Amino acid sequence: MSLRREALLAAAARGPFVRVLVAEVKGSAPREPGAEMLVWPDHVEGTIGGGALEFEAIARARSCQGARLERFALGPDMGQCCGGAVSLAFEPMDAQSLAHIEGTVFARPLGAPSEMPLAVTRARAEARRAGTQPPLLCAGWLVETLAPDPEQLWVWGAGHVGRAIVNVIAPLPDWAIRWADTDAARFPDTLPQGVTRLIAENPADLVSLAPPSARHLILTFSHALDFELCHRLLGRGFSACGLIGSQTKWSRFQRRLTELGHSPAQISRIACPIGDPSLGKAPQAIAISVAAALLRERIERAGTAATKEGCTA
Structure with missing residues (x-):
């Protein structure tokens, strides 16, 4: 559950894209939290598990106008037999937005910009203090450590x-x-x-x-x-x-x-x-x-x- 800034910058060199991230999983699902795929207008890299969920996520990514979180009940919404629910984060990214990523723990809202909640502030501080992974989804925000060098x-x-x-x-x-x-x-x-x-x-x-x-x-x-x-x-x-x-x-x-x-x-x-x-x-x-x-x-x-x-x- 670490954000690979250098890899994303290399991806941005091929044009703006939308990062689709598995932010939360309840029950059975094709992929674990932290799985990601990058979606351009004409191609995709990575996978969040394939099938109907991925097909729908690609379509929504290509019409995405801003960062947001969406929840999918795999059975009722997607007709999949996994039986669980998946929350996906959609984040438009380009070289300019990636240049603002700094520090060891990066947090940002999934929606309109807002003041950082106290829960997120505490999660970031604890991750820095203990050197642990923060919760990926916290109070409507994404919180990720920056990945170390490969x-x-x-x-x-x-x-x-x-x-x-x-x-x-x-x-x-x-x-x-x-x-x-x-x-x-x-x-x-x-x-x-x-x-x-x-x-x-x-x-x-x-x-x-x-x-x-x-x-x-x-x-x-x-x-x-x-x-x-x-x-x-x-x-x-x-x-x-x-x-x-x-x-x-x-x-x-x-x-x-x-x-x-x-x-x-x-x-x-x-x-x-x-x-x-x-x-x-x-x-x-x-x-x-x-x-x-x-x-x-x-x-x-x-x-x-x-x-x-x-x-x-």
């Missing part, structure tokens, strides 16, 4: 598995992917949004460009390059690192890394194999399991604070 994910190798992983993870929010290999011909002609291509005769020379907070997936065409990347990344530091390979390959790497002076505790921070081997070795299976692990960890880190906050109007 996490850097470095994918080493543009082969079958590298391509599958980038294609699966790139559409997910809050990732900045750096994709490295030896030659431009190894990459697809068109890169997904948010992906930066890096080319070097020896990709291991690029390790010094990666911040110690980055995550890494090592899956090149060469065991020798894989090993050099492991060695250099252990010296550089990282948030997490995964290596594609068999147990035999990893045992050999562990022995050689130890000979180079890395401690067992350091070496054990590299996960090998990546993903869930029980799902198979197909590139798409590996990509899905890797993405699932990344999402699960992110939810575990942020989930408790996001689900316990409330708002008293």
Whole structure:
């Protein structure tokens, strides 16, 4: 439930749009609070769950004249069998309006401009004090924290598995992917949004460009390059690192890394194999399991604070 200002600014470069946000859910619904889609006159990005609700939301977004909140009972209003109710926020956005977003917690009314209610003031102050997520919908206002900079994910190798992983993870929010290999011909002609291509005769020379907070997936065409990347990344530091390979390959790497002076505790921070081997070795299976692990960890880190906050109007 964070507002991704930089991503919205990039979207605004393609023209004004309406952001449709799931602000509140009662009962069963296709998507959770915080799900969003961006609607232009001629195209849409993102989804709030598809079906009749999304179709109606797109139509209303394209006729939207100002920020507002609308409630949809999915059964009676939409003929859907979910059985719940969804409140959607509609916000027209462009580069000029996005330039006014500032601070760590951004609040604005869904309707005519008005003085900020006391409940919203308190919710913002508590979110800043405790570093928690505020209630998304509070006294008719939207209250969102500004998302931090995207996490850097470095994918080493543009082969079958590298391509599958980038294609699966790139559409997910809050990732900045750096994709490295030896030659431009190894990459697809068109890169997904948010992906930066890096080319070097020896990709291991690029390790010094990666911040110690980055995550890494090592899956090149060469065991020798894989090993050099492991060695250099252990010296550089990282948030997490995964290596594609068999147990035999990893045992050999562990022995050689130890000979180079890395401690067992350091070496054990590299996960090998990546993903869930029980799902198979197909590139798409590996990509899905890797993405699932990344999402699960992110939810575990942020989930408790996001689900316990409330708002008293």
